[in-house]
Amino acid sequence: MRLHPAKKILLHVGVILAIGVLAFPIVLLVFNSLKTEVDIFASPMGPPTQVTWANYRQVLFETSFFTNLKNSAIVAAATVLLSVIVTAPAGYALSRFRFLGRTVFSMWLLATQSFPGIIMVLGLFAVLTAYSLLNTLPGLIIMHTSFSMPFAIWLLKGYFDKIPVALEESAQIDGCTRLQSLVKIVLPLSVPGLLAVATFSLLLSWNEFFFALVIMRDNAHYTLPVFLSRFLGSGGVVQWGPLSAAALLVSLPVFLLFLLGQRYLVTGLTGGAIK
Amino acid sequence: MRLEPLSEVRRALPFLTPALLVLCCVSLFPLIQGIGRVFYAYRALTQENVFVGWENFTLLVQDPTFWRAFSNSAIWLATSVAMMFLLSYGLATMLNSRHLHFRRGFRAMTLIPWALPGVVISLTWRYIFLTNGPLNSVLSAMGVANPPAWLTNPGLALWTCIIANIWMQIPFVTIMLLAGLQSIDQQIVEAASMDGANYFQTQTRVILPSIKKVVLIVLTLESIWTLNSFDIVFVLTKGGPGSASITLPLYAYQNAFMYYQAGYGAAIGVVILAVLLTAVVLYIREVMD
Numbered sequence: 001m002r003l004h005p006a007k008k009i010l011l012h013v014g015v016i017l018a019i020g021v022l023a024f025p026i027v028l029l030v031f032n033s034l035k036t037e038v039d040i041f042a043s044p045m046g047p048p049t050q051v052t053w054a055n056y057r058q059v060l061f062e063t064s065f066f067t068n069l070k071n072s073a074i075v076a077a078a079t080v081l082l083s084v085i086v087t088a089p090a091g092y093a094l095s096r097f098r099f100l101g102r103t104v105f106s107m108w109l110l111a112t113q114s115f116p117g118i119i120m121v122l123g124l125f126a127v128l129t130a131y132s133l134l135n136t137l138p139g140l141i142i143m144h145t146s147f148s149m150p151f152a153i154w155l156l157k158g159y160f161d162k163i164p165v166a167l168e169e170s171a172q173i174d175g176c177t178r179l180q181s182l183v184k185i186v187l188p189l190s191v192p193g194l195l196a197v198a199t200f201s202l203l204l205s206w207n208e209f210f211f212a213l214v215i216m217r218d219n220a221h222y223t224l225p226v227f228l229s230r231f232l233g234s235g236g237v238v239q240w241g242p243l244s245a246a247a248l249l250v251s252l253p254v255f256l257l258f259l260l261g262q263r264y265l266v267t268g269l270t271g272g273a274i275k
Numbered sequence: 276m277r278l279e280p281l282s283e284v285r286r287a288l289p290f291l292t293p294a295l296l297v298l299c300c301v302s303l304f305p306l307i308q309g310i311g312r313v314f315y316a317y318r319a320l321t322q323e324n325v326f327v328g329w330e331n332f333t334l335l336v337q338d339p340t341f342w343r344a345f346s347n348s349a350i351w352l353a354t355s356v357a358m359m360f361l362l363s364y365g366l367a368t369m370l371n372s373r374h375l376h377f378r379r380g381f382r383a384m385t386l387i388p389w390a391l392p393g394v395v396i397s398l399t400w401r402y403i404f405l406t407n408g409p410l411n412s413v414l415s416a417m418g419v420a421n422p423p424a425w426l427t428n429p430g431l432a433l434w435t436c437i438i439a440n441i442w443m444q445i446p447f448v449t450i451m452l453l454a455g456l457q458s459i460d461q462q463i464v465e466a467a468s469m470d471g472a473n474y475f476q477t478q479t480r481v482i483l484p485s486i487k488k489v490v491l492i493v494l495t496l497e498s499i500w501t502l503n504s505f506d507i508v509f510v511l512t513k514g515g516p517g518s519a520s521i522t523l524p525l526y527a528y529q530n531a532f533m534y535y536q537a538g539y540g541a542a543i544g545v546v547i548l549a550v551l552l553t554a555v556v557l558y559i560r561e562v563m564d
Contacts, residue, residue: 003374012376015369019384022445025399026387028409032402044409090294097287105291107559112302114499114551118527119544120302122537123309127300146301149294178286207392210505214532225394229510232398240402247395258390262383266450 032244040240055245064219065246068227072206072250075137075223079144079205080198083152086145087197091156092182096165109150117210128215135217143211148201155200155268159193160186196268199261206254224250310548312541319535331542340518341543344526347433348502348547351440351522355501356494359441363448370449371456382453389446397510400439401426404511429519432512436520439507444497451493455486488562495558499551523547 003011032040033055035048043049059065094102124143125134133139167189168181176184187194209225216222222230228250231243258265316327335341369375370382388396403410404425411422425435459482467481483490505524508514514521514529523543531540 008374011369011372011374015366015375015381018366018369019381022385022388022442025396025403025442026391028403029395029399041407044407044412086293086297089290093287093290097283097290099283099287100281101284102287108298110559111552111555112298113496114503114548114555115302115306116503116524116527116544116547116551117505118524118531118540119309119312119548120305121309122312122531122541122544123305123307124301126308127305142297142301146297149297153294179289182290203390207394209392209394209509210528214528225392228392228394228398232510243398244402247398251391251395254392255390258386262386262390266386266454 029244029247032240033248035241037239037241052241055241056249058242059246059249063242063246064222064227065249067220068222068224071137071221072223075140075144075212076202076205078137078141079148080201082141082145083148083201084194084197087149087152087156088187088194089182090149091153092160092186094153094157095160106154109153112146113150121211121214124215134215135221137221140212140215140223141205143215144201144205144208147208148197148204151200152197155196156190156193159190159268163189192264193268195261195264199258199265200268202257202261203254309541310545312538313545315538317535317537324538327538331538334539335542335546340521340526343518344521344523344543345546347521348523350433351437351504352498352502354437355440355444356497358437359444359448359497360494362441363445363452366445367449367452367456370453382450385449386446388443393443393506394510396443397439397507400435400442400507401511404435426512427516429516432516432520436508436511439511440501440504443507444500448493448497451489452486455489456482459485491558491561495554498554502547502551 028045031047034051034053036050036052036054039049093099094106124139128134128139133142163186168176168185171181171185172178207225208223209229212223212226213229216226219227219230228243228246231246232238313331314326314328315324316330317324366385370378370385375381402408405411406422406424406427410425414422423431425431463485464477464481467477472480503524504522505528508520508522508525509528512520514525518526523546527540527543527547529540530536530543
């Protein structure tokens with residue numbers, strides 16, 4: 001089928017317009033991070049009339065950026081590791097065993113997605129206080145892991161389903177235990193799936209705001225999203241230049257990792273949904 | 276194959292234990308604890324939590340701010356999800372077209388906002404909507420005499436937040452729908468148009484039913500995320516001016532962490548939970564059929 005040339009042009013204009021709308025706020029952010037405070041409101045839309053690095057210098061050397069960066073990095077790395085360790089066996093069990101309560105378990109996983117943050121936080125305060133985990137990074141790591149679990153398990157189950165059981169059966173005849181066949185046969189074949197889980201839980205943990213805000217009590221424990229929100233202060237004047245620089249610095253690490261991992265994430269996410 | 280549920284449980288359990296442990300500690304137990312809080316209230320006078328039965332709920336139904344938050348959340352949910360679905364469906368259809376050049380590049384670019392932290396996105400939109408910000412500078416240049424104060428006008432604040440939310444969710448919805456569209460056999464679509472189906476009929480009778488599963492999971496997840504969403508309203512308007520743009524999660528947060536009424540906040544949370552569990556049950560019933 002041929003498409004009318006006018007329609008074809010319209011199609012391209014439509015897509016470019018849509019992507020322009022999606023990218024424009026980010027372009028603004030980049031512009032603002034390089035502008036002086038006066039320049040930002042003198043020409044809100046345009047590129048900087050004079051490029052300044054003062055905003056970046058201020059964020060890097062005059063704020064607690066590196067402390068909060070360290071917190072975010074620890075929490076995200078631990079969340080990724082813990083997510084993979086916890087969800088790989090669970091995904092394997094869902095894929096390979098027809099156990100009683102399998103459906104209930106899957107539904108419970110989906111239902112956890114809908115639990116309102118406020119109830120979970122109020123309930124968790126009791127748990128976290130009991131184990132002295134309030135205002136600590138491990139408390140937040142366990143929380144973030146629990147958020148990434150439903151999606152991660154669902155995604156990995158989809159991957160494991162595609163790996164022929166016959167591969168494992170022959171290994172088991174040779175004396176391989178179930179755990180060994182998971183670690184030695186199934187996991188090496190599911191590297192794209194594991195990368196998808198890693199990318200997903202990394203994004204989730206790095207970007208999560210609400211729990212990081214309420215569980216942590218002082219700046220020494222805040223993660224980067226909370227660090228950013230503190231630029232808004234309480235009603236005072238917002239310094240948009242340094243704020244934009246900080247926002248870009250916070251986004252940069254995950255953005256780069258996202259570019260590397262997005263291929264796996266997209267096939268992983270969508271693969272499970274289509275079948 | 277004959278099912279042996281009990282022996283299968285014994286074999287599956289070692290693999291499920293870590294996940295079950297995490298789920299019980301940070302999902303099941305806190306949920307029960309959190310719901311339990313609705314029966315308690317903090318009395319400032321004696322500085323203690325006392326059992327009050329259903330009092331938090333009877334206060335809730337008489338609280339005009341709660342009803343404001345409730346109707347705001349209903350508008351927020353319905354408009355956001357409907358608009359993000361329509362826009363993403365349009366974009367996904369365009370990205371799926373065989374006549375589009377640089378398809379891979381365009382698809383990758385669509386995803387960019389997804390990688391940014393919600394707080395960064397919210398802050399950027401707060402800047403765009405400032406009274407002396409970029410949007411109004413464009414409107415002035417186009418000859419609008421008095422561009423509105425988007426964030427502080429009671430009639431606009433909520434809609435401003437909705438626009439930011441739609442923008443933020445479009446990448447995820449588009450990519451999911453696009454994957455669905457790619458799985459459709461083009462011959463079916465061509466057969467439909469040869470049988471005389473017009474564009475609208477092809478979309479609603481052929482394409483949408485073929486991607487029903489993706490549509491359902493996307494709508495369910497987006498409904499959950501949108502109703503529970505906190506970052507955008509918190510950063511853009513803090514629910515203001517007054518309570519013009521307050522939503523249920525924000526009002527619950529304010530009660531629990533600013534007014535020290537954890538029980539009242541939990542009661543609002545239970546209202547959200549009830550709505551969302553209904554959505555999840557509807558989804559499961561639809562999928563199980």
